[in-house]
Every structure is written in structure tokens, then in C-alpha cells.
Amino acid sequence: MISKRKRxxxxxxxxxxxxxxAACALTPFVYLIRTSFVxxxxxxxxxxxxxxxxxxxxxxxxxxxLWQEDGGLYFSWFKNSVIITVLFTFLSIILSAMVGYGVxxxxxxxxxxxxxxxxxxMMIPTETLMIPLYNEVNKMHLLNTYMGxxxxxxxxxxxxxxxxxxxxxxxREFIDAARIDxxxxxxxxxxxxxxxxxxxFASMIILQATNSWNDFLWPLIxxxxxxxxxxxxxxxxxxxxxxxxxxxxxxxAVLSVVPVMILFFTCQKLFMExxxxxxxxx
Numbered sequence: 001m002i003s004k005r006k007r008x009x010x011x012x013x014x015x016x017x018x019x020x021x022a023a024c025a026l027t028p029f030v031y032l033i034r035t036s037f038v039x040x041x042x043x044x045x046x047x048x049x050x051x052x053x054x055x056x057x058x059x060x061x062x063x064x065x066l067w068q069e070d071g072g073l074y075f076s077w078f079k080n081s082v083i084i085t086v087l088f089t090f091l092s093i094i095l096s097a098m099v100g101y102g103v104x105x106x107x108x109x110x111x112x113x114x115x116x117x118x119x120x121x122m123m124i125p126t127e128t129l130m131i132p133l134y135n136e137v138n139k140m141h142l143l144n145t146y147m148g149x150x151x152x153x154x155x156x157x158x159x160x161x162x163x164x165x166x167x168x169x170x171x172r173e174f175i176d177a178a179r180i181d182x183x184x185x186x187x188x189x190x191x192x193x194x195x196x197x198x199x200x201f202a203s204m205i206i207l208q209a210t211n212s213w214n215d216f217l218w219p220l221i222x223x224x225x226x227x228x229x230x231x232x233x234x235x236x237x238x239x240x241x242x243x244x245x246x247x248x249x250x251x252x253a254v255l256s257v258v259p260v261m262i263l264f265f266t267c268q269k270l271f272m273e274x275x276x277x278x279x280x281x282x
Contacts, residue, residue: 029257036062036250062251069245074252076227077234081213082259084149084230088212091154093204099155100163101193105175115164122157127217134221148222149215149230159204166200167193202267210260231256 039061066074103115133152142148174196178188194201216232223229229237235256238249 032250033254036254038062038250039247041246062247063255065248066252066255069248070226073227074231074234074248077229077231078255080146080223080228081231081256084146084219085209085212085259087146088150088154089205089209091150092156092159092208093201095155096159096204097163097194097197097201098189100160101167101189101197103160104164104167105172118157118160120157130217130221133218137222142222144223144225144228149219153218159208162204163197163200166197170196206264206267209263213256213260 037059039059066072103111103118129152137143137148137152140148142151170193174192175188178192183191214232215230216236219230220233220236223233226234226237231252235249235252238245238252
């Protein structure tokens with residue numbers, strides 16, 4: 001009886017702690033949503049951080065401004081972010097999955113060296129690569145293009161290593177059976193291995209899409225035309241030495257979170273399964 005009470009008490013304590021952490025994490029987002037409906041920004045700075053919502057605050061004027069400011073330029077940034085995120089995620093997942101699968105499932109000379117080189121790239125700070133990558137993109141005439149943002153970071157060591165770990169947890173008998181049935185290497189991967197690696201794909205789709213959607217530094221370097229900005233770069237232009245447009249900044253920031261939330265809740269179950277399997281198997 002005592003042990004049951006202790007377990008129940010421990011569960012209650014854990015739940016309370018998790019709820020406290022959840023409240024701390026959600027408070028800034030709730031404040032952002034609340035502020036996005038306030039037309040008079042002077043009230044925001046006057047009252048400070050206040051989560052109280054009154055009926056007079058429920059004004060969609062700030063969201064209407066997104067259509068009016070610079071001819072709806074915000075939605076051009078939104079479109080750019082969507083296109084870049086889709087391209088980046090697709091190339092990253094496909095290429096990294098094939099590399100991770102090949103390195104994990106096949107034995108060949110120099111395999112250990114290749115794995116070491118792949119993992120060693122994780123120790124190189126991204127900031128040190130910006131100038132060489134910019135020069136390379138410039139010589140390839142990819143400045144102010146979607147591919148200029150996507151290609152340099154399309155394949156990462158982390159994504160490859162994750163797929164390596166997940167692929168190593170799958171029985172090789174599936175590959176042997178596919179070869180007996182006459183499947184080639186590409187069909188073996190697409191028809192047999194890819195469906196078995198679905199949780200890993202879901203996990204990496206969420207992570208890579210989120211990273212691409214939130215990326216700021218590299219799109220800022222590559223894109224110099226206002227109409228080619230991504231959301232993260234475009235929203236920054238609302239803050240300038242000549243004045244801060246907080247109305248569109250807050251409403252635009254709220255809308256920018258929506259695609260990521262939809263993606264996460266759509267793939268949440270597979271995401272958790274993939275992260276657990278990729279982390280403890282292999």
C-alpha cells in the first residue's frame with residue numbers, strides 16, 4: 001500500500017513539474033498571439049507582459065495589414081519559405097537516406113574512413129563555411145535563387161548518421177529476399193527499405209523542415225532582393241533604425257508558426273517512433 005502511494009505521489013510530482021515547464025514554454029507564444037491582436041502597440045509596451053485578453057483587443061487589423069504592406073510582400077516571403085523548405089527537405093531526406101542506407105548495409109573498402117569523414121564534418125562550425133560557400137554559390141550564379149539556399153546544406157552528417165542507425169536496426173533478410181526476387185539495388189531501397197524506414201523519414205522531415213523554415217543567416221547572405229527574402233529575413237525588415245512596425249511583425253510571426261505546427265502534429269506519432277528507434281537501435 002505504501003509503495004503504491006509513493007508511486008502515485010511520484011507521478012503527481014512529475015506531472016506538476018511537466019505542467020510547470022509546459023506553462024513556461026507556452027507563455028511567450030500565448031503572449032505573442034495576444035499581442036498580435038492589439039492595434040495600439042503603445043499599450044503593449046505600457047502594460048508589459050500581460051496575458052489578459054479583453055473583447056476590445058480582438059481586432060484583426062494587424063493581420064489585414066499583412067495584405068496591405070508593400071502590396072502583400074509578406075506572402076511572397078511566405079511562398080519563398082515554403083518552396084525552399086519543400087526543396088530542402090526533399091533533397092535532404094532522399095540523399096541522406098540513400099547514403100545512410102548504403103553505408104550501413106554494404107561492406108566495402110574504406111567504409112570506416114568514409115564514416116569517420118562524414119561524422120568529422122559535424123565538428124566544423126557552420127559560420128566558418130559561410131565565405132567559401134558564398135564564393136562557390138556566386139561562381140555558380142545561384143545568388144538570389146532557391147537552389148542557392150538549398151544546395152549547400154542539403155546533405156548533413158547528422159541526417160546521414162541518423163539513417164545509418166535506423167537502417168542498421170532492420171534485418172538484412174529483407175534485402176536478401178528482395179535480391180532473390182530479382183529486385184535491383186534502387187528498387188530494393190524504394191520498395192522494401194523505404195517503407196520500413198517510414199518513422200525515420202517522418203522524424204527527419206520534421207527536423208529538417210523546421211531547420212530550413214527557421215534558418216536566418218544563410219538566406220540573409222544569399223538573398224539580396226526584397227522579393228526573394230524568406231520569412232525569417234523578411235520579418236526582420238520590420239525592425240529598422242527608421243522605425244519599428246510591430247503590428248505586422250507580431251501578426252506575421254504568429255502566421256509563420258502555423259505550418260510548422262501542422263507538420264509536427266501530422267507526423268507526431270511517427271516522429272516519436274523514429275526518434276526512439278533511431279536512438280536506441282543499431
